[in-house]
Amino acid sequence: MFAKRTNWELTPNRVAGILEGYKSSGQKILDLTQSNPTCCGFVYPQDELLALLSMPASMRYVPSSQGLLSARQAVAAYYQSQNIAISPQQIFLTASTSEAYSFLFRLLANPQEEILFPAPSYPLFDFLVDLNDLKSSFYSLVYQGQWAIDLGELENHISVQTKAVVAVNPNNPTGSYITREELKHLNRMCQQNQLALISDEVFFDYAFDSSQRFVSCAANTDNLTFTLGGLSKTLALPQMKLSWIVVNGPTDIVADAIARLEIIADTYLSVNAPVQNALAAWMNYRPAIQEQIIRRVAVNRDYLINSFANYDAGTVLHADGGWYMIVKLLGGVDEEALAERLLLRDQVYVHPGYFFNFSEESFLILSLLPPESVFIEGVKRIIARVKSFNSSS
16 A cells, blocks of 8 residues: 555664653653754744744745745855855755755656765665665765765765765764865766765854864865755754755756756745745844854863763764764673663663664764753763673673
């Protein structure tokens, strides 16, 4: 009765069962996986943001395949603030980054053709590939004091079935930005194999060191490039459902890509008018909202690093940005068993490495968004549990 593409394992795993039990009983947990900023105690200019959703212009339906011009101009101004010149004509608005990926996969690949993704990275890529009837292949990010793309492995994965390379900049959860040298290699490989480059830059604004200048692919004109962003991170408003695609590259192929994307986007017209009309004014609140998040992330990151500094059972891996940090556990700890025990016995919820497609053990991934008191207590319990876990193994 159902399509094969939806033949996923639907039985909840043990951790999901434990979580559901806590939820049903009302028992509180320390959730160090929390990535929803609206649940983390940040202060939003609520009245001002909501008032902008009631603009009279939103009562008139003005269908636009790429999105309303005023909203695309607001996105272009966002890039201009980074000294990147983007025309509104290069921008497509979508309801989410997931929808943006689907549009691009439909544009670039036929059924059963292949997209290359980084590993570790988002678990949602597997579902997006399935839903678009494609295949996935993964190239590694390797860690040697800092994360880097294994360019040789990436090149070895390219086949006649490969249609695009996805980069996440900065990557989630490794927090690693693409370097200029890596982008040169990516452009060369894509040009040689007629591949598009898709750069997911939703976390781009959240560098740990504001003095560093990282490379955005939005300015990449050497190869057909699609750069993704959105309100879920830029304004920490995931519920407002607006993201975007920036199209760049050689002029002729960009024009062709835009013409084809227009038809795909026009078929759905999924972005609602109130959010589009509010966007330009909403962007004025970006510095104040991001400042709170950057400050929270810095405090939690410093605490995590200092807590493990003299702890020989684990180390915090270097990252340059984003909302997550990775703890590498030493001594062959079973990360899944540890994560389950932390939840069951300590009421601390963390992600084990396999959730983000790590190819080896043992890693825990922690969100830096929770309130400082929650994060600090959670880290204390993690360290105590790891000590106990190691001594009992």
